[in-house]
Amino acid sequence: MNTVVEIRSAPHVHSGRSVEQIMRNVVYALLPICAYAVWLFGISAAALIATTTATCVLVEYWSCRMAERETSVGDFSVVITGILLGLILPPGLPLWMGAVGAFIAVGPGKMLFGGLGFNVFNPALVGRAFLQAAFPVAITSYTPARALHRFAEFVPTSLAIPFLKAAPLKDWMARVQVDGFTGATPLMLQKFEHVTTDPWTLFLGDRAGSGGETCALLILLCGCYLIVRKMMDWRIPVAMLLGALLTGGAYHLSNPARYPGPLFVLFSGGLMLGALFMATDPVASPVTPLGMWIYGLLMGFIAVLIRFEGGLSEGVMYAILLGNALAPLIDNVTQPRAYGQRKKAAVA
Amino acid sequence: MALMQIFAGKRLHRGLHVPDRKEATNRLPIRRMPFAPMLVVPLSQHTGAPAVAIVREGQEVVRGEPIAKAGGFVSVPMHAPATGRVTRIALAPGARGDLSPAIYIEPYQGASQEILYGAPQDIESMSPAEIVQAVQDTGVVGLGGAAFPTHVKMKAPEGKAIDIVVVNGCECEPYLTADHRVMLEQPREVLHGARIAMKALGAAQAVIGVEDNKMDAVRALHAAASGSIDIAVEAVAARYPQGAEKMLVKVLLGREIPSGGLPADAGLSVFNVATLAQIGELLPQRRGLIERVVTIAGPGVRRPGNYLVPLGTPLRWALAQADCTRDVSSVILGGPMMGAAAGSLDLPITKGVTGILVLTKREVNGNSRIHPCIHCAACVDVCPMHLNPSRLGMLARKDRYEEMETDYHLIDCFECGCCSYVCPSHIPLVQYFRVAKQMNRERKARA
Numbered sequence: 036m037n038t039v040v041e042i043r044s045a046p047h048v049h050s051g052r053s054v055e056q057i058m059r060n061v062v063y064a065l066l067p068i069c070a071y072a073v074w075l076f077g078i079s080a081a082a083l084i085a086t087t088t089a090t091c092v093l094v095e096y097w098s099c100r101m102a103e104r105e106t107s108v109g110d111f112s113v114v115i116t117g118i119l120l121g122l123i124l125p126p127g128l129p130l131w132m133g134a135v136g137a138f139i140a141v142g143p144g145k146m147l148f149g150g151l152g153f154n155v156f157n158p159a160l161v162g163r164a165f166l167q168a169a170f171p172v173a174i175t176s177y178t179p180a181r182a183l184h185r186f187a188e189f190v191p192t193s194l195a196i197p198f199l200k201a202a203p204l205k206d207w208m209a210r211v212q213v214d215g216f217t218g219a220t221p222l223m224l225q226k227f228e229h230v231t232t233d234p235w236t237l238f239l240g241d242r243a244g245s246g247g248e249t250c251a252l253l254i255l256l257c258g259c260y261l262i263v264r265k266m267m268d269w270r271i272p273v274a275m276l277l278g279a280l281l282t283g284g285a286y287h288l289s290n291p292a293r294y295p296g297p298l299f300v301l302f303s304g305g306l307m308l309g310a311l312f313m314a315t316d317p318v319a320s321p322v323t324p325l326g327m328w329i330y331g332l333l334m335g336f337i338a339v340l341i342r343f344e345g346g347l348s349e350g351v352m353y354a355i356l357l358g359n360a361l362a363p364l365i366d367n368v369t370q371p372r373a374y375g376q377r378k379k380a381a382v383a
Numbered sequence: 384m385a386l387m388q389i390f391a392g393k394r395l396h397r398g399l400h401v402p403d404r405k406e407a408t409n410r411l412p413i414r415r416m417p418f419a420p421m422l423v424v425p426l427s428q429h430t431g432a433p434a435v436a437i438v439r440e441g442q443e444v445v446r447g448e449p450i451a452k453a454g455g456f457v458s459v460p461m462h463a464p465a466t467g468r469v470t471r472i473a474l475a476p477g478a479r480g481d482l483s484p485a486i487y488i489e490p491y492q493g494a495s496q497e498i499l500y501g502a503p504q505d506i507e508s509m510s511p512a513e514i515v516q517a518v519q520d521t522g523v524v525g526l527g528g529a530a531f532p533t534h535v536k537m538k539a540p541e542g543k544a545i546d547i548v549v550v551n552g553c554e555c556e557p558y559l560t561a562d563h564r565v566m567l568e569q570p571r572e573v574l575h576g577a578r579i580a581m582k583a584l585g586a587a588q589a590v591i592g593v594e595d596n597k598m599d600a601v602r603a604l605h606a607a608a609s610g611s612i613d614i615a616v617e618a619v620a621a622r623y624p625q626g627a628e629k630m631l632v633k634v635l636l637g638r639e640i641p642s643g644g645l646p647a648d649a650g651l652s653v654f655n656v657a658t659l660a661q662i663g664e665l666l667p668q669r670r671g672l673i674e675r676v677v678t679i680a681g682p683g684v685r686r687p688g689n690y691l692v693p694l695g696t697p698l699r700w701a702l703a704q705a706d707c708t709r710d711v712s713s714v715i716l717g718g719p720m721m722g723a724a725a726g727s728l729d730l731p732i733t734k735g736v737t738g739i740l741v742l743t744k745r746e747v748n749g750n751s752r753i754h755p756c757i758h759c760a761a762c763v764d765v766c767p768m769h770l771n772p773s774r775l776g777m778l779a780r781k782d783r784y785e786e787m788e789t790d791y792h793l794i795d796c797f798e799c800g801c802c803s804y805v806c807p808s809h810i811p812l813v814q815y816f817r818v819a820k821q822m823n824r825e826r827k828a829r830a
Contacts, residue, residue, distance in 0.1 A: 041713040042724040044814040046800030047742060048401070048557070052761070052807040054754045110754065152755030152808075268760060322760040322773045371769045373792045374629060375642040 054151075057266045058111035064257040065118045065312070071253055072246035076126035076178065077185025079193040080246045086130045087162075088117030090137035098146035112151045116140055119159040119312060122247025123305060123352070124166070127178040127190035127204070131197040132170055136162035156359045157316045160352050167352070176204065177220050177243045182211035220244045222304045222348040231295045237302035244304070251302040258311035267315050270327040275310040276301060278335020286343055300339055309338070309351035319359040326362075326369035334358040393634050394620035397767045399801055401557050401623045401720065403596060408680050409560040411688045413568055416704050418465050418490040422695035423475045424450065425485040428733035429524040430531045431457035436486055442469045447500030447670055450486055459522045459532045462500075462671030464693040465490035478716055478733070480726045488695065496693075501670040506579060511538075514583040514666075521665045522672040522734075527551060527562070527626070527655030528717055530735030533662065536652050537583040543647045545584040549635060550577050552593040552600065552656040553619070553626035556718025559738040561676040562656050564689045566593065566600035569660045570607035576659025577614055579666060584652055589614045591656070592635045594621040623720065624799040628653040630767050642795050677732060679705040683712075683741030692732050698739065699728040707741055715740040720800040754808035762802035762812065768795050772802035772812050779815035784822045793819055 073081045095113040099106040107113070120140055124133060140162025148154040167174050178190050191207050220243050221232035236242060240250025247254075261267035283300030300306070314320065314334055321330050334354045341350025427433035432454035444450055444463035451461040467490035475485035509517065518534035525531045539545045550573070554562040566573060577589045593601045595618045604616045619625060619634050629640050631653065638649040646653050661672055673694055679701060680687040686706040698714060715722040716736050732739075762772035770792055778787045787793040793816060802812040 042726050043713060044811060044817070045715075045719075045721050045723065045798070046804050046813065047713065047715055047719040047722065047724070047740070048804065049751075049809070050399075050805050052805060053751065053809065054757060054807045057759070057807055112757075150755070152757050317757050317759040320758065322758050322763045322771065324763070327760070366774070370771060370774075370791075371763075373642070373770055373795055374633070374768045375639050375644070375795060376792060 054110050054112075058115060060261060060264060060266050061115050061312075062111055062118065064261050065115065065122070065247075067257055068122060068247045068250070068253055068308075069118060071240065071250050072122060072126065075180045075240070075249060076246055077182065077190075078188075079178070079185070079190040080121075080126040082130055082189065082193060083124060083126060083128060083133050083246065084118060084121030086133045087121040087124070087137040088114060090134045091117030091120065091141045094138055094141040095146060095150075098142065098150075102146075107150055110151060113141060113145075116145065116158045116162075119247075120162050122308065123159065123163050123245045123313075125174060125177045126246045127176060127192045128166075128173055129192055129195035129197075131195070132166060132173055135169075136166040138162075139165040152318055154318055156356055157313050157319050160313060160356050160359075163352055164356060177223075177245075178204070179208070179211070180241060180243050180249070184211060220304070220348065221299075222342065225295055225299070225303070226342070226348045231299060232303070234296070234298035234302050237299065248305040248308045251307040254307045254311055267311075268317070268327060270324070271315050271320055271331045272310040274328045274331020275314050275335040275338075276306070278332035279306055279310075279339050280335070282336045282339040286339065294343060300342075304342070304349045305351040306338060309355055310335070313351075314355050314358065319362055321362045321366045321369065323366055323369040323371055325371070326365040329369065330358050330362060330365050333361070393617060395622040395625045395630055395634055395767065397765055397769065397801075398622050398624055398630070398799075399765045399805065400621075401804065403621065404557045404680075405560050405563070405596070407687045408558075408678055408689055409563055409597075411560075411564075413564050413676050413689045413691050415496055416690045416692045416696065416701065418494060418496075418693055419696045419700035420489070421470070421697070422464050422467075422488045422490060422693060423485050423697060423731040424461055424464065424488065424695040425475055425477060425483050425731060425733060426451055426461065427477075427483050428530060428694075428735065429459055430529065431455065431459075431535075433484070434458060434461050436472055436484070438469050438472075438486065440469055440471050443467070444469060444488060445500055446494070446496070447498045447673055449671060450488075453519060457532055457535055459519060459524055459534075460671065461486070462522055462673045463488060464673040464695050466494040467491045475731065476727050476729055478723055478725065478730055485731070498670060498673070501668040503667060504669045506582075506666060511583045511585065514579060517666055517669070518579075518583070518662060521662065521670065523658060523661050523665065524672075524734045525655055526657040526661065526675055526734065526737070528721070528735050528737050530733070533654065533658055536654065537580055539584050539652075540645070540647050544650060545586045545647060545652050546588065546650045547636065548577060548580045548584060548586045548589040549628070549632055549646070549651050549653040550589060550591040550656055550659060551626060551628060551631055551653055552591055552597070552604075553631060554597070555594060555621065555623045555626035556720055556722070556738070557623075558680045558740050559678045559718050560680075561678045561689050561737055563597050563600055565657045565660045565676055566597065567603050569664070570603040572660040572663035573604065573656050574607050574611075574614060575663030576654070576661070577663075579662055580652065580654055580659065581613070586652070587613065590635055591616045592619050592625075592631050593617070594619055594625060596621040624767055624801065627767070627797055627799060629797070642792065672734060675732075675734060675736070677701070677736055678738035679741070680738065681715075681741040682745070683708050683710070683714075683743045694734060695731045697728070698725055698730050698732065701732060701739060702728065702741065705739075705741075708743065710743045711741055712744045713742050715742065720804065721798060751809040753810055756808055756810060759807060761805040761807065765801040765805050767799060767801065768792070768797070770796060775819075776802075776810055776812045776815055779819050784819045785826070787816075787819050788823050793823070796820075
């Protein structure tokens with residue numbers, strides 16, 4: 036019998052869950068969405084996702100080198116950021132802009148805060164918010180879905196040279212147009228031209244938009260995979276979708292002619308992708324059960340408010356960023372009542 | 384409340400499902416372990432004041448004879464686990480790596496395990512105070528692991544009435560099956576012990592809570608209790624850490640023990656089944672506690688089982704009886720969730736040891752990299768005390784120990800280990816909390 040025994044602190048067993056395992060599964064869940072984006076928008080979308088992901092990984096690797104600490108690329112969280120950023124940008128966005136967005140996302144958005152676990156905002160959304168401010172035209176220039184020759188040639192803007200004016204899309208649009216599709220997203224059509232797209236079309240995702248946001252059905256399925264495997268909290272997406280549904284429903288009831296129905300609200304724009312894959316970023320969301328519900332409902336409400344009242348056609352990004360900013364506060368005011376205590380935990 | 388419980392079923396709402404791994408030993412009857420060549424009986428193997436030795440070095444003792452007297456009210460006497468000779472009274476290693484006085488007894492060759500010491504007494508005619516004294520004389524302490532002197536819990540605190548005696552047969556820790564076997568093999572003693580506790584406390588009812596992964600034990604207790612209306616046997620859905628008394632009373636009766644309070648503050652007194660079985664067996668004979676049932680299990684033993692171990696048996700001897708393998712990496716006293724790792728194989732088995740779990744190198748994967756907290760809320764969702772381990776862990780990392788206690792109820796954490804178990808970042812949360820509690824104690828002691 037061995038006489039040397041190890042001493043460790045209890046518990047001596049572990050569930051086997053790890054950060055790497057969770058993050059890796061989120062990447063798996065995003066892959067079908069990527070595949071659909073590539074099928075819909077062609078090699079431009081593929082190149083954009085590859086660019087953002089590669090840049091994100093490089094920036095994280097490089098930041099760790101500079102900070103002289105063990106590289107954290109292996110935990111896969113940066114891969115998620117890269118893929119997500121590629122999925123929430125217009126598929127024809129110049130690749131160099133994608134790289135800039137990725138740099139901002141992981142550099143200032145994540146590593147400057149201290150890396151995984153310390154970022155206040157969802158890094159991918161930080162990158163996109165930066166691009167929205169810096170390149171307002173490029174980020175609202177959407178290309179049509181299922182364009183001709185999409186697997187053979189890039190959208191001309193994709194390969195634009197940094198800081199030079201991109202080739203005009205007009206000629207290319209005329210050449211690849213399918214059934215009179217324009218590049219406008221259903222939200223733009225609804226907001227600026229008062230044309231409401233059929234929710235069923237939105238649900239199946241055959242439409243223009245950011246690369247990964249189009250197919251609500253696919254996003255739901257991929258999200259459910261993570262929820263079933265208990266790698267994603269179901270309360271936040273449910274609360275956010277519920278918040279959007281209720282707010283959208285209230286608007287629709289107040290003026291059915293002007294505001295689209297709640298199903299349109301649910302399946303259009305980036306709401307589904309945002310609710311399932313961005314709002315659920317655990318790092319930037321509350322941990323208390325009540326806090327998760329408040330956080331989700333609030334984000335759903337704000338997203339619809341921006342869509343209907345603001346100047347932008349889409350509000351999910353700012354809704355989630357605002358929710359991220361409020362998460363620590365929400366946590367503080369929703370501490371659960373501890374067993375055997377009469378009062379709730381004090382607000383710190 | 385009652386209606387709510389019918390719909391919800393009697394189960395714990397937080398906590399978690401841990402693979403129970405009881406199948407290796409739950410069908411093995413209790414068997415005796417032979418005497419080790421040397422038995423080491425520490426004078427302090429219970430909560431409270433140490434016992435005071437009443438034997439001299441070189442003295443002969445008979446199995447069951449008192450060898451130390453209680454050192455106060457919150458203290459218990461010790462009895463000789465074997466007939467033999469006291470070789471010395473000296474320091475011996477304790478479970479916490481400390482040294483404490485112990486009586487070394489060398490059993491005689493061929494000494495019998497039959498107990499001749501003791502004299503029958505009539506419990507029916509005893510007053511509650513006499514019962515409390517008689518229970519103290521048996522030396523019985525909480526055998527569920529806490530080792531708190533049982534007679535103290537049989538005396539209702541001034542001004543508090545105990546209406547229900549709660550009997551804890553949950554045994555929710557993985558691997559452990561000692562209580563299970565006691566319930567199966569000694570259901571009458573368990574019920575007798577419960578009646579003694581009820582009589583001492585003046586409680587009208589008792590309720591025995593058993594997890595539903597031990598339905599045979601539930602049936603055995605039911606059969607033994609048939610016809611009695613004052614003792615109820617309840618099966619509760621298995622879930623860790625239901626065996627913690629605060630959890631069990633909430634599940635069974637919907638009562639909460641106030642923070643910093645005792646079960647008596649909720650009108651309850653809680654006893655482990657094995658404790659009551661010992662009371663039920665020893666008290667009528669006026670005997671002392673000299674052996675207990677210990678589950679020896681885990682991947683590191685080839686002959687796992689539920690052993691009736693003489694107190695003071697060194698771990699090394701017990702492990703040899705269970706045919707321990709060569710690649711042992713740690714030996715845990717108790718279960719894998721809350722048990723303490725033994726620092727030495729020379730430790731004696733004491734009254735509070737419920738099980739010995741032997742892990743090999745494969746199971747101990749403690750070298751996983753610790754990541755920062757990703758706020759996944761898994762710990763918040765499992766904490767049975769409804770604390771916020773995520774926030775507590777963050778504060779601990781910043782040495783903000785005082786804030787942990789004043790704002791986040793650190794003191795209510797009973798270290799069940801659920802948060803550490805689920806943490807995907809492998810943050811040793813419970814260890815942080817133990818350190819924080821110790822730092823707070825030291826700070827208060829200085830002030």
